Amino acid sequence: MPELPEVEVVRLGLAPAVDGATITAVTVLDERSLRRHAGPSEDFIDRLSGRRMRAPLRRGKFLWIPLDASEHPEAIVVHLGMSGQVLLREPGTDDPRTRIRLEIEHPDHGALRVNFVDQRIFGSMAIDELVRTRDADQLIPSQVSHIARDPLDPLFDDTRFLARLRAKNTTIKRALLDQTLVSGIGNIYADESLWAARVHYEQPTATLSTTKGRQLLAEVRAVLARALDEGGTSFDTQYLNVNGQSGYFAHSLRAYGQQGKPCPRCGRPIVREQFMNRGSHFCPYCQRVRV
């Protein structure tokens, strides 16, 4: 599932193609992919046609492409959801399950096609206004404004995060998945980080020591950075980068999807439990709730 590393891979791949490129045509093949767009698809199409794009930016799992020459600053906001892909293609190239298509013209690279492909349609594209954040002079889409900075953001405040964590009456995995506390982490990297830090997913945040909290944060960063290094994680063809190449680092997974297999640390079997309507993978020996 696309999490921070996968979205960042998409952003990096998209950047040279869209920065400075003009949108020449827009096709909406499935209106459900405009779920997060305020107006009808005609509005989406009209407002994008002829517009020039700038280099994409990201916060957590949200990606946006700023648009030139608008009365108020605005951007195309992209969320990949569970199965979204942004595929950069030669003009005329079709992909199965393409929901939205952009034809673009780049001054250096010529005509290209951007296919937004999404099997499960949990992802979306939208035009959204850019608003100024309180703590910095950055412009971000209004629908992203409640999302916290991600752990790889230089302005991410560790101390503040740990304080908010401790103040919450919840368990650690819920907190890691709460994008208003820390963004970019999904089910895969939550399980991987918790395994690395030897923390049980149901450890109450209030009883997590500051030392353990900092250690967990360090493991989160290590896991995300490693995945990013390896081009993002992808098990099957659900996730592909902008060129359609599968980028999965599934072979490096220590806990996620490893139920029944020996824990790489202690050799005892990894267990999978249902939690928050999804799977939680962990080593019951290495990861225990500590009071």
Added chain:
DNA sequence: AAGTAATCCTGATCGC
């Protein structure tokens, strides 16, 4: 108010 459950989706896979 804050925490949690329900909801949206489709295709691969499973069991009978």
Added chain:
DNA sequence: TGCGATCAGGATTACT
């Protein structure tokens, strides 16, 4: 062989 049930989960919404 066929077909219905199950599973996958990010973010928003609708509750408690």
